[in-house]
Amino acid sequence: xxxxxxxxxxxxxxxxxxxxxxxxxxxxxxxxxxxxxxxxxxxxxxxxxxxxxxxxxxxxxxxxxxxxxxxxxxxxxxxxxxxxxxxxxxxxxxxxxxxxxxxxxxxxxxxxxxxxxxxxxxxxxxxxxxxxxxxxxxxxxxxxxxxxxxxxxx
Numbered sequence: 001x002x003x004x005x006x007x008x009x010x011x012x013x014x015x016x017x018x019x020x021x022x023x024x025x026x027x028x029x030x031x032x033x034x035x036x037x038x039x040x041x042x043x044x045x046x047x048x049x050x051x052x053x054x055x056x057x058x059x060x061x062x063x064x065x066x067x068x069x070x071x072x073x074x075x076x077x078x079x080x081x082x083x084x085x086x087x088x089x090x091x092x093x094x095x096x097x098x099x100x101x102x103x104x105x106x107x108x109x110x111x112x113x114x115x116x117x118x119x120x121x122x123x124x125x126x127x128x129x130x131x132x133x134x135x136x137x138x139x140x141x142x143x144x145x146x147x148x149x150x151x152x153x154x
Contacts, residue, residue: 002031002059002066011035014054020047021083023073031066036073036080040087043072078147085110085148092151093117098144104151105138113142 004027011022020043023036037043037051052070059066079085088107095103095117105119116139122131140148 001029002027002033002064007033007035007055007059010055010058011037011051014051021081023080023084031064033066033068035068035070037070038073038081038084038087048072076149076152078149079142082110082113082142085115085142088150092153093148094151095138095140095148096146097140098146100146103138105135108137115140115142115148 004025007027008022008025011025015022015037020037020039023038024034025036026032026034033055035051035055037048048070052068055068055070073080073084079088085107089109091107092104093107095105097103103117103119105117108116108118110116116137118135118137120133121136123134123136124131125134142148
């Protein structure tokens with residue numbers, strides 16, 4: 001069986017001095033290798049092909065047969081690594097908290113493993129009879145949310 005660590009090292013080597021970053025490497029028991037990369041401006045198919053060839057040059061099909069898939073992390077997929085959060089600062093995201101509550105708002109900042117989202121909510125304002133809509137900041141831990149993903153608008 002091909003080791004995940006070996007594939008990850010090969011990918012990291014290819015990524016050096018490139019603006020891409022590694023999102024995930026998965027190796028199944030039947031040697032299906034799935035590599036996900038991302039970039040602040042999106043992923044180009046030519047770069048996926050180049051990475052795929054780079055990996056194939058360093059893994060021997062004589063030793064073990066494998067299936068290789070190299071692609072982008074997917075626009076509507078939940079974030080897996082911190083850099084994906086950083087790339088979406090200022091953009092709309094959806095968060096599903098550990099308690100199961102959904103929040104939609106603007107990703108304001110990322111600090112370590114925490115991130116802040118501004119959500120439009122009704123807020124009681126002193127001196128007013130009715131609540132008004134206002135941005136309320138919610139701080140989440142990447143390790144404690146069920147997911148956070150970019151909201152695609154049409």
